[in-house]
Structure formats: structure tokens, C-alpha cells
Amino acid sequence: MGENRFDPLDLDDDVKNYTNSRARENAELIEGHIREILRLIGEDPDREGLLDTPRRVRRMYEEIFAGYEVDPRELLGVSFDEKHEELVIVKDIVFYSQCEHHMAPFFGKAHIGYIPSGRIAGLSKFARLVDAVTRRLQVQERITSEIADIFEEVLKPHGTMVVVEAEHLCMCSRGVKKYGSKTLTSAVRGQFRTDSKLREEFMSLIRS
Ligand code: ZN
Numbered sequence: 001m002g003e004n005r006f007d008p009l010d011l012d013d014d015v016k017n018y019t020n021s022r023a024r025e026n027a028e029l030i031e032g033h034i035r036e037i038l039r040l041i042g043e044d045p046d047r048e049g050l051l052d053t054p055r056r057v058r059r060m061y062e063e064i065f066a067g068y069e070v071d072p073r074e075l076l077g078v079s080f081d082e083k084h085e086e087l088v089i090v091k092d093i094v095f096y097s098q099c100e101h102h103m104a105p106f107f108g109k110a111h112i113g114y115i116p117s118g119r120i121a122g123l124s125k126f127a128r129l130v131d132a133v134t135r136r137l138q139v140q141e142r143i144t145s146e147i148a149d150i151f152e153e154v155l156k157p158h159g160t161m162v163v164v165e166a167e168h169l170c171m172c173s174r175g176v177k178k179y180g181s182k183t184l185t186s187a188v189r190g191q192f193r194t195d196s197k198l199r200e201e202f203m204s205l206i207r208s
Helices: 021-025 027-040 053-064 123-134 140-155 196-207
Strands: 078-080 088-099 105-115 119-121 159-168 183-190
Touching: 021 027, 021 053, 027 053, 053 088, 088 123, 088 140, 088 159, 088 196, 105 123, 105 140, 105 196, 119 123, 119 140, 123 140, 140 159, 140 183, 159 196
Parallel strands: none
Antiparallel strands: 078 119, 088 105, 105 159, 159 183
16 A cells, blocks of 8 residues: 555646655754654654654644745736726635644635726636635634735735634634634725625625
8 A cells, every 4th residue: 555645735747746855855854853752751752653654744833834835925826807896705615724833733714705896806816816825834813914915916906805714723812612613814904904795705705
């Protein structure tokens, strides 16, 4: 049996085609440190089940921290369309990230809406952007605002709204700590700030 590739997201190949090259370059050092942590918590890093663990963890880091490899601003691939100035939404963009306080996973979905003002982004680029922003050490609030700010900066739309829903496997999420509970965050920019009808339209469309 071959080794199972770490694949938390099942993303399209074009999204997965980059990895954290520093983790690869520093493979020996990282694996040595993982081994040392195993020893320091009272484990025997030489027992059979753990022998390959440092290498597996390092390879996992190459994937889950691949976001450092790219500038998310460059991923939107702007094109121009003067005519379309209506709400565009891409919802249910699955992501998998690591909380920067505990290096523990949190994962969920991002929903992005914007009103173009001449510049538009290819719909497939939305997932690429979310991928680049989330495959890092993050907090959910910053993921949400970074996506909104990048849309504002790159596309200069009339407005942007981002909602992120996630489950956290650590103690850093707010609210009730219950298995299966979700944390929701939102960021609104431009017209979405002042137009409550627009926010309602966005919310009802991502829920439908
Ligand atoms: Zn945490």
C-alpha cells in the first residue's frame, strides 16, 4: 500500500500545485525538532509507530503552510467588464487553516460577494485566493477581513462582503465550546456597509 497523501481539502489540482518550499528546504531541521518534541512530551521517537512521524508532519507542513509561497493579491487575475455591476457571489468555498495561537486546525467555508465596478475576477480565482489566505497560521477574523481587503484593493468594487463559518479544534474560538458548534465572522466594505438590503440579499443567497 502506498502512503496516503495528506489531503484535507480535496482541492482542485491547480489550487494544490504549490507547497511551502522552506519546509522542504529545512526538512532535516524541522524533522529533528518534531522528534525532539516527541521526546520532550515523554514519547519514544524510536518506537515503530513514531519513526516516520517527523517526516509526515514536515510534509503536512509543506501543504498546510503553502500559502506563504504566494501573494494572494496576484491570484485574482483581474479582467475588465464595464457592463456587469450586479452582485456576484461565490459561496461554500471550503478551506482548512491553522489557528496561530495553538497551531490547531480550524476549517469551514468562505462566502464572498462583491459588486464589480469595471474590474471582475474569474470565479475559479475565488477559491485560489481563499486557499492562499488560509494555508497559513491564521485567525478566522483576519481571514475574513483579508479576503475583503484584497477584493477591495485589487478589484476596487462598489462593495464587498465576506462571511466565514468555521469549526475550531482548539480553545481559541469564541462562544459556546461544543462539538460541532460554528463560529461565524463577516466583513463588509463599501455599499454593503450602508445598504442593509444588500447584506440581507447576500445572506439569503448564501443560505439558499
Ligand atoms: Zn487556537
